[in-house]
Amino acid sequence: MASQELKTVIDIIKSRMPEKTPSIEEMRAGMEAEVGLIPLAKDVRREPIQIESIPAEWVSTPEATEDRVVYYLHGGGYVMGSINTHRELASRIARAAEARVLLIDYRLAPENPFPAAVEDATIGYRWLLDNGVNPTRIVVAGDSAGGGLTVATLISLKDQGLPMPAAAVCLSPWVDMEANGESMQSKAKADPMVQREDILMIAKAYLGKANPRDPLASPIYADLTGLPPMLIQVGTAEVLLDDAKRLAKKAIDDGVWVTLEAWPDMIHVWHAYAVMLPEGREAISGIGEFVRRHTS
Numbered sequence: 001m002a003s004q005e006l007k008t009v010i011d012i013i014k015s016r017m018p019e020k021t022p023s024i025e026e027m028r029a030g031m032e033a034e035v036g037l038i039p040l041a042k043d044v045r046r047e048p049i050q051i052e053s054i055p056a057e058w059v060s061t062p063e064a065t066e067d068r069v070v071y072y073l074h075g076g077g078y079v080m081g082s083i084n085t086h087r088e089l090a091s092r093i094a095r096a097a098e099a100r101v102l103l104i105d106y107r108l109a110p111e112n113p114f115p116a117a118v119e120d121a122t123i124g125y126r127w128l129l130d131n132g133v134n135p136t137r138i139v140v141a142g143d144s145a146g147g148g149l150t151v152a153t154l155i156s157l158k159d160q161g162l163p164m165p166a167a168a169v170c171l172s173p174w175v176d177m178e179a180n181g182e183s184m185q186s187k188a189k190a191d192p193m194v195q196r197e198d199i200l201m202i203a204k205a206y207l208g209k210a211n212p213r214d215p216l217a218s219p220i221y222a223d224l225t226g227l228p229p230m231l232i233q234v235g236t237a238e239v240l241l242d243d244a245k246r247l248a249k250k251a252i253d254d255g256v257w258v259t260l261e262a263w264p265d266m267i268h269v270w271h272a273y274a275v276m277l278p279e280g281r282e283a284i285s286g287i288g289e290f291v292r293r294h295t296s
Contacts, residue, residue, distance in 0.1 A: 002264065002265035002266070002279065003277065003278050003279060005276050005277050005278060006265060006266075006267075006270075006277060006279065008276065009267070009270075009273045009276055009277055010192050010267065013192045013193055013267070014192050016030075017192070017193075018030075021197075021198070021201070024079050024080065024110070024205060027079070027080050028079070028080040031076060031080050031081060031085050032082070032084060032085060034085070035084050035085055035087075035088075038088050038275050039088075040087065040088055040091055041061070041091060041095075043061055043062055044059065044060070044061055044087075044091045044094075045058075045059070045060045045061065046058070046059055046087070047060075051104065051123060051124055051127045052123055052127070054104050054105060054106065054107075054120050054123060054124060055083065055104070055105040056083070056102060056103060056104045056105070056124065057083045057087070057102075057103050058100055058101070058102055059087055059090045059091050059094055059100070059101045059102075059103060060094050060099075060100040060101065061091060061094050061095040063094075063095050063098045064094060064098060064099055064100050065098050065099060066100065067133065067134065067137050068097065068098065068099040068100070068137050068291070068292075068295050069099055069100050069101070069102060069128060069133055069137060069138045069139070070090075070093055070094065070097055070099045070100070070101045070102070070138075070139050070140075070141055070169075070291060071101075071102050071124065071125060071128060071138055071139070071140045071141070071165070072086065072090050072093065072101050072102065072103050072141050072142060072146070073104070073106070073121055073140070073141070073142035073146035073149045073150055073153065074086040074103065074142065074143070074146045075142065075143040075144030075145050075146040075147070075171075075172075075174075075269060076108075076144070076145060076146075077144065077145045077174070077199075077202040077206070078108060078109050078114070078117055078145045078149075078202065078205075078206040079108055079109050079110065079202055079205050079206065080108065081108075081145075081146075082105055083103045083104070083105050086103060086143075087103065088275075089143070089271060089272050089274070090103055092271075092274055092281075092284050093141070093284060093287055093288065093291075095288070096284050096285050096287060096288025096289075096291075097139070097287065097288040097291035097292060098288070098292060099139075099291060099292075099295075102124065102128065104120065104121070104124045106120035106121055106124075106149075107120055109205050109206040109208070110205040110206070110208070113205075113206060113207065113208035113210070114206050114207050114208060114210045114214070114216070114217050115210075115214075115216055115217070117149055117206075118149065118152045118153060118156055118216050121149055121152070121153040121156075122153055122156045122157065122160070125138075125140065125153060125157060125162070125165070126162065129162065129163065135163040135164060135165050135166065136165075136166050136295065137166065137295045138165040138166060138295075139165055139166055139167045139168065139169060139290075139291045139294065139295060140153060140154065140165050140167075140168045140169075141168065141169035141170070141171070141287070141291075142169075142170065142171070142173075143170075143171035143172055143173075143269045143271065143272070144171070144172050144173065144174050144240070144268065144269055145174050145206075146171075147170035147171055147172060147173025147174060147175070147232075148170075148173050148174045148175045148218075148219060148243075150168050150169070150170055150173070151168070151170065151173065151175060151219035151222070151224070151227075151247065152215075152216045152217070152219050152222075154168060154227050154228070155215060155216060155219060155222050155223075155224070155227075156216060158226055158227070164226070164227065164228045165228055166228060166229075166294045166295050167228050167229045167230065167231070167290065167291070167294035167295070168227070168228055168229070168230045168231070169230070169231045169232075169233075169287055169290065169291070170230065170231070170232045170233070170244070170247070171233050171234075171269055171271055171283075171287075172233070172234050172235065172238060172240050172244065172268050172269045173232065173234070173240070173243055173244055173247055174199070174240055174243055175218060175219045175220045175243045175244075175246070175247045176218050176220055176243050176246070177203040177206070177207060177212035177213070177217050177218045178200075178203070178212050178213070178218070179196045179199045179200055179203070179239075181239070181240070181241070181242025181243050181245075181246060182242050183238070183239055183240070183241040183242040183243075184196040184199075184239045184242070187236075187237060187238060187239045187241055188239060190237040190238075191237060191238045191239045191267065191268065192267060193238075193267060193268045194238065194239050194240065194268050195239065196239060199239075219247065219250075220243075220246050220247055220250050222250075223254060224250055224251045224254040224256050225254045225255055225256075226255075227251065227254075227256045228256075228294075229256070229257040229258070229259075229294055230248075230251055230256055230257070230258045230259070231258075231259045231261070231286075231287065231290045232244050232247060232248050232258065232259070232260045232261065233261045233263065233271075233283055233286075233287070234260075234261070234262055234263070234266075235262075235263050235265070235266030235267050235268065235270055236262050236263065236264050236265060236266065237265050237266060237267050238266070238267055238268040239268075240268065241262065244260065244262070245260065245262075248260040259290070261283075261286070263279060263283065266279055266283075270283065271283050271284055271287075
């Protein structure tokens with residue numbers, strides 16, 4: 001049974017939902033405004049850096065093992081989100097995984113449409129290798145669009161012949177630009193955050209003139225052979241439930257070792273509410289264990 005805190009979180013989300021569909025600029029401003037509501041723990045360390053033209057930041061806690069890295073790709077539908085919006089979540093993952101977390105501000109659409117985000121994410125990973133980080137000590141992770149970008153980045157690495165990371169983590173991943181999953185309809189009433197029409201609007205902004213079934217945009221159409229072990233966490237009360245399930249099935253069919261966790265009653269990227277939500281803290285603890293196991 002879900003915690004009582006979940007109802008409080010859902011009530012807060014619903015109270016903040018606009019009456020009409022906001023513009024991308026309004027969505028960005030709203031997401032950034034929420035950052036100050038959850039302060040960082042006092043022992044979190046931050047180190048801003050630059051990777052070519054890409055702003056980036058190391059986030060760590062005293063528990064971090066210097067050579068263990070989680071390369072985290074933030075969510076936000078490829079049109080919003082930033083280092084700033086995901087720093088607190090990254091710090092929790094850093095603590096649980098006993099790792100340094102590298103966040104990047106990859107280019108956003110519609111100003112920089114597909115495949116700009118994939119190109120930047122690949123550049124960030126290559127930078128890690130060029131700076132001496134052992135790929136067997138790297139886990140690539142991301143939430144929502146960042147979960148899809150995680151898989152797309154792995155495909156890009158494979159296509160370029162680069163060494164694979166030790167593992168990957170996808171939280172509530174968005175991997176189908178056409179929003180064809182059955183849960184888009186069946187979970188619409190349960191999901192307080194995301195609806196199919198929102199996804200299709202954002203997909204249009206991200207894709208530009210690209211094919212929505214391009215494997216780097218919708219990884220469920222990719223050949224996933226050779227990808228590293230993958231942890232997928234998704235809530236059963238979100239419209240992206242079937243994206244996660246279909247990704248897991250495709251990966252398994254292509255010979256990838258996959259752990260799919262469908263968390264009862266959880267909403268889209270419930271991890272972001274870990275300050276209030278015990279299930280968020282529990283899920284992050286599981287991510288930490290997965291990262292440590294695959295990078296030992």
